[in-house]
Amino acid sequence: MQPDLLPGHRAASVLNELRNASPLVHCMTNAVVQSFTANVLLAIGAAPAMVIEPEEAAQFAPLASSVLINIGTLTADSRRAMLAAIDAANKASTPWVLDPVAVGGLTFRTQFARLALELQPAAIRGNASEILALAGEQGGGRGVDSTDEALCALPAAQKLAQLSGAIVAVTGEEDYITDGENTWRVPGGGALMTRVVGTGCALSAVVAACCSLPGSRLDSVAAACQLMKTAGGLAIAACRGPGSFTPAFLDALYGLRAEDLT
Numbered sequence: 609m610q611p612d613l614l615p616g617h618r619a620a621s622v623l624n625e626l627r628n629a630s631p632l633v634h635c636m637t638n639a640v641v642q643s644f645t646a647n648v649l650l651a652i653g654a655a656p657a658m659v660i661e662p663e664e665a666a667q668f669a670p671l672a673s674s675v676l677i678n679i680g681t682l683t684a685d686s687r688r689a690m691l692a693a694i695d696a697a698n699k700a701s702t703p704w705v706l707d708p709v710a711v712g713g714l715t716f717r718t719q720f721a722r723l724a725l726e727l728q729p730a731a732i733r734g735n736a737s738e739i740l741a742l743a744g745e746q747g748g749g750r751g752v753d754s755t756d757e758a759l760c761a762l763p764a765a766q767k768l769a770q771l772s773g774a775i776v777a778v779t780g781e782e783d784y785i786t787d788g789e790n791t792w793r794v795p796g797g798g799a800l801m802t803r804v805v806g807t808g809c810a811l812s813a814v815v816a817a818c819c820s821l822p823g824s825r826l827d828s829v830a831a832a833c834q835l836m837k838t839a840g841g842l843a844i845a846a847c848r849g850p851g852s853f854t855p856a857f858l859d860a861l862y863g864l865r866a867e868d869l870t
């Protein structure tokens with residue numbers, strides 16, 4: 609049986625709360641997607657700050673509304689900074705989100721992601737291959753891209769959620785968001801979203817923003833997925849290809865209305 613759809617009014621109320629609160633998201637993300645991630649957060653109504661020096665990261669994490677840990681271009685230095693930020697975030701009860709980019713085949717990042725799993729992430733967002741690999745069920749995708757269907761990774765997502773206590777979002781043609789027991793399904797968007805780098809990474813930043821909001825964290829993470837899917841669909845309708853997708857997507861996030869979600 610398919611999981612239920614997230615009701616549009618829940619996504620709309622999370623969007624409203626997000627714009628009112630304008631959470632400050634401490635982004636420790638990969639070198640490829642820095643600027644796009646910051647622009648996506650600004651367009652949706654949040655505020656980004658990319659603070660990466662270990663000492664500063666530990667100082668800043670407790671001041672931020674939430675922290676994003678993305679291992680796309682993990683290095684020995686960024687690993688140290690991320691662990692310091694996670695420790696400081698946990699001590700301050702600041703929620704933090706893991707994006708386990710390309711976890712699986714590569715040893716250094718996989719060992720880090722497994723360690724991070726034990727450090728109480730509020731949420732984990734990955735593509736199907738990443739979620740399968742993180743749950744120990746398969747080797748991983750093709751570099752940073754998924755070679756698996758999101759629905760195939762739902763049992764792995766549920767297992768990861770139970771194991772880690774995090775809300776787990778597995779994305780693809782449809783997104784599935786689970787706390788290990790209850791699951792929402794979020795359709796929408798389009799394949800063009802995978803022809804522009806960083807839509808998943810930026811989604812993880814929006815997930816982090818939504819994790820700072822009060823209310824059901826399962827609903828907040830699912831709403832983050834819905835906001836990005838809906839804006840993606842609107843952008844695809846308005847653009848001619850990957851080059852014009854990016855500005856159309858930022859415009860769609862900025863102009864997103866409750867009616868678009870319901």
Ligand SMILES: Nc1ncnc2c1ncn2[C@@H]1O[C@H](COP(=O)(O)OP(=O)(O)OP(=O)(O)O)[C@@H](O)[C@H]1O
Binds near residue numbers: 734782798806808840
């Ligand atoms: N085939 C598809 N049809 C519709 N939407 C899709 C499809 N594939 C991915 N998406 C959407 O694109 C966004 C990124 O998801 P994806 O699973 O590709 O993440 P990712 O592989 O981590 O991306 P990246 O590494 O480039 O940041 C999500 O909003 C997802 O719902």
Ligand SMILES: Cc1ncsc1CCO
Binds near residue numbers: 640641680681805
């Ligand atoms: C292409 C790429 N390589 C490392 S991280 C990244 C961004 C997409 O995940």
Ligand SMILES: [Mg+2]
Binds near residue numbers: 710734809
């Ligand atoms: Mg990714």
